[in-house]
Amino acid sequence: xxxxxxxxxxxxxxxxxxxxxxxxxxxxxxxCSLAASFFTQSKIVGVVGEDFPDETIxxxxxxxxDLKGLEVRPGKSFFWEGHYGEDPNKRTTIKTEPNxxxxxxxxxxxxxKKDETVxxxxxxxxxxxxxxxxxxxxxxxxxxxxxxxxxxxxDSLLKVLEKVDLYFANDEEVRLLIGEKNLIKAxxxxxxxxxxxxxxxxxxxxxxxxxxxxVFGVPAHPCEEVIDPTGAGDSFAGGFLGxxxxxxxxxxxxxxxxxxxxxxxxxxxxxxxxxxxxFNTLTMKEIQDRFDQFRKLVSF
Amino acid sequence: xxxxxxxxxxxxxxxxxxxxxxxxxxxxxxxCSLAASFFTQSKIVGVVGEDFPDETIxxxxxxxxDLKGLEVRPGKSFFWEGHYGEDPNKRTTIKTEPNxxxxxxxxxxxxxKKDETVxxxxxxxxxxxxxxxxxxxxxxxxxxxxxxxxxxxxDSLLKVLEKVDLYFANDEEVRLLIGEKNLIKAxxxxxxxxxxxxxxxxxxxxxxxxxxxxVFGVPAHPCEEVIDPTGAGDSFAGGFLGxxxxxxxxxxxxxxxxxxxxxxxxxxxxxxxxxxxxFNTLTMKEIQDRFDQFRKLVSF
Numbered sequence: 001x002x003x004x005x006x007x008x009x010x011x012x013x014x015x016x017x018x019x020x021x022x023x024x025x026x027x028x029x030x031x032c033s034l035a036a037s038f039f040t041q042s043k044i045v046g047v048v049g050e051d052f053p054d055e056t057i058x059x060x061x062x063x064x065x066d067l068k069g070l071e072v073r074p075g076k077s078f079f080w081e082g083h084y085g086e087d088p089n090k091r092t093t094i095k096t097e098p099n100x101x102x103x104x105x106x107x108x109x110x111x112x113k114k115d116e117t118v119x120x121x122x123x124x125x126x127x128x129x130x131x132x133x134x135x136x137x138x139x140x141x142x143x144x145x146x147x148x149x150x151x152x153x154x155d156s157l158l159k160v161l162e163k164v165d166l167y168f169a170n171d172e173e174v175r176l177l178i179g180e181k182n183l184i185k186a187x188x189x190x191x192x193x194x195x196x197x198x199x200x201x202x203x204x205x206x207x208x209x210x211x212x213x214x215v216f217g218v219p220a221h222p223c224e225e226v227i228d229p230t231g232a233g234d235s236f237a238g239g240f241l242g243x244x245x246x247x248x249x250x251x252x253x254x255x256x257x258x259x260x261x262x263x264x265x266x267x268x269x270x271x272x273x274x275x276x277x278x279f280n281t282l283t284m285k286e287i288q289d290r291f292d293q294f295r296k297l298v299s300f
Numbered sequence: 301x302x303x304x305x306x307x308x309x310x311x312x313x314x315x316x317x318x319x320x321x322x323x324x325x326x327x328x329x330x331x332c333s334l335a336a337s338f339f340t341q342s343k344i345v346g347v348v349g350e351d352f353p354d355e356t357i358x359x360x361x362x363x364x365x366d367l368k369g370l371e372v373r374p375g376k377s378f379f380w381e382g383h384y385g386e387d388p389n390k391r392t393t394i395k396t397e398p399n400x401x402x403x404x405x406x407x408x409x410x411x412x413k414k415d416e417t418v419x420x421x422x423x424x425x426x427x428x429x430x431x432x433x434x435x436x437x438x439x440x441x442x443x444x445x446x447x448x449x450x451x452x453x454x455d456s457l458l459k460v461l462e463k464v465d466l467y468f469a470n471d472e473e474v475r476l477l478i479g480e481k482n483l484i485k486a487x488x489x490x491x492x493x494x495x496x497x498x499x500x501x502x503x504x505x506x507x508x509x510x511x512x513x514x515v516f517g518v519p520a521h522p523c524e525e526v527i528d529p530t531g532a533g534d535s536f537a538g539g540f541l542g543x544x545x546x547x548x549x550x551x552x553x554x555x556x557x558x559x560x561x562x563x564x565x566x567x568x569x570x571x572x573x574x575x576x577x578x579f580n581t582l583t584m585k586e587i588q589d590r591f592d593q594f595r596k597l598v599s600f
Contacts (some may be wrong), residue, residue: 219506219518225485255456297515300561
C-alpha cells in the first residue's frame with residue numbers, strides 16, 4: 001500500500017512566541033509524508049530547487065519515503081514566511097515565494113498512477129484537477145486547500161471538491177467556502193457537493209468528522225505549549241490517510257474514527273517543536289501511547 | 301439530597317438571528333434550577349419584584365423546586381437585554397437593570413444551611429463570600445462568575461475562588477482571570493488557587509474539565525441551530541451539579557466526567573428554543589437518549 005502525496009517541500013521562516021527560525025524545512029508534502037510514514041509508504045510528487053538540502057532528502061529516504069516523483073530544478077525552492085501570535089490558530093503570512101513551483105505541473109510517475117490513496121495538498125485547484133486525470137484506480141482521494149484558492153479560484157475548487165472522497169479543512173476555510181457559520185451545517189453542505197467525508201480541523205478545539213450518517217468529535221490533545229503550529233494540518237492528514245491506507249479500509253466508520261484520532265495524535269506531536277524537528281525522535285510507541293491517552297481524555 | 305442555588309430570576313429581552321423576544325423569563329437561578337430538577341431537588345435563593353409572574357413561580361414549583369429562599373420585594377425584577385450575532389458564543393449586553401437585586405443580601409433559610417451542594421451563580425463575589433459563611437457542612441461548593449466581576453472585583457473573586465471546590469467558567473473568562481491564553485495552562489493555574497475541579501465551557505467546542513490529575517474533554521452536541529444561547533452555561537451547571545448531588549458523589553473522577561456530559565446535554569437542549577421554553581417539554585428520556593448520543597459522538 002502507498003499514499004501518494006502531491007504537495008510542497010519548502011523553506012519556511014517562522015516566528016512564534018517561542019522564537020524565530022530562519023529558512024527551516026517545511027512544506028505540506030514534507031509534513032504529510034513524514035506523518036504517514038509511521039503507517040505506510042509515502043510517495044511525494046513535488047519540486048525543489050537546487051538549494052534544497054541533501055540531508056533532508058536523505059532524512060526522507062531514511063523514512064522509506066519514495067521520492068521518484070520529486071523533481072529538482074534549477075532555481076530556488078518554495079519559500080514561506082509566517083508569524084504566529086499568542087493564539088496558535090491564527091497566523092499571518094509575511095511572504096510567499098513560489099520560485100520553482102511557479103510553473104510546475106505535477107506529473108505522477110507511472111507506478112504512482114495505479115496507487116489507490118492520494119492526497120492533494122493545498123496546491124492550485126486547477127493542478128489538483130489535472131492530477132485527478134492521472135490517477136487510474138483511486139479508492140480514496142483526499143484534498144486540502146487554503147483561503148487563497150477559496151478566494152481566487154472558487155469555481156475550480158468546487159469542481160475538484162465534487163470529485164474527491166474526503167475534504168480536509170479548518171473551521172475558517174469551511175465557513176469561507178460555504179458561507180455558513182455553523183460548522184455542522186457547513187460540513188453537511190460540503191457533503192452535499194460530493195465528498196463522502198469532511199474533516200474540520202479546529203486547532204486547540206480538536207476536529208469534527210462528518211460522514212453521510214454520522215458525526216465524530218475528536219478533542220485535541222491538551223497541549224500546554226504550542227511551540228510551532230506549522231504543519232499541524234498536513235501532519236493530521238498524513239496520520240489520517242497513512243492509517244487508512246495501512247488498514248486498506250476507506251469507508252468503514254470505525255476506521256475513519258480511528259484515523260481521525262491518529263491524525264490528531266500526529267498533529268499534537270509536530271507542534272511540540274519547530275518545523276519537522278519532532279520527527280527526528282518520534283517513535284511509533286509514543287504515537288500509540290498518545291492514542292491511548294486520547295481514549296482516556298474522552299471516556300466517560 | 302438538594303442543590304442550593306444562589307442566583308437570579310429575571311426578565312430578559314433577547315435578540316438572536318432567529319428573532320427577538322421581549323421580557324421573557326430568564327436568570328441564572330431559573331435555568332440552573334430547572335436543569336438540576338431532572339436529577340435532584342433544587343432550592344433557589346434569590347429575589348424578584350412584584351412584577352414576576354405567578355405562572356413562572358407555579359411552573360418552578362411544579363418541577364419540585366423549593367422556593368423558600370425566594371423573596372418577593374416591592375419594585376421591579378432584575379432585567380437584562382442581550383443580543384447575539386451569527387456567532388452564538390459572542391453576546392453583547394445592551395442593558396442591565398439590577399432593580400430589586402440592587403441591595404439584596406442573600407440569606408439561606410435555616411434548612412438550606414445544612415445542605416451539602418451549593419452553587420454560587422454569577423453574583424457579586426462579596427455576596428458569594430458572605431453566603432459561604434452561612435453554609436454549615438458543605439461537600440461541594442461550585443461557583444460561576446462573569447467578566448464584570450473579573451474586571452471590577454478581581455481580588456474579592458480570587459478570595460472566593462480559594463474557598464470553592466469547583467469553578468465553572470467559559471474560555472474567555474478563564475483567560476481574562478488568569479491572563480494566560482492556553483486553556484490547559486490557565487485551568488491548571490486556577491487549580492493551584494484552590495478548586496479541585498475547573499470546568500471550562502467552550503460553547504460549540506464543548507468543554508474541558510480539569511482535576512488535579514486528569515483532563516476530560518467533552519465535545520459539544522452537534523447543534524445545527526442555536527436559537528438562543530442564553531442560559532446554556534447555567535443549564536450546564538445545573539445538569540452537572542444536579543447529577544453529582546443525586547449520585548451523592550463529589551470527588552470520583554468517573555462521576556465528574558458523567559456529570560460534565562449531563563451538563564453538556566442540558567445546555568444543548570436549552571439553546572434549542574428561546575428562554576426557558578425548552579423546559580416545558582423536555583423529558584428525562586430525551587436527556588438520557590442524548591447522553592447516549594454523546595457516547596457515540598466520541599467513541600472510537
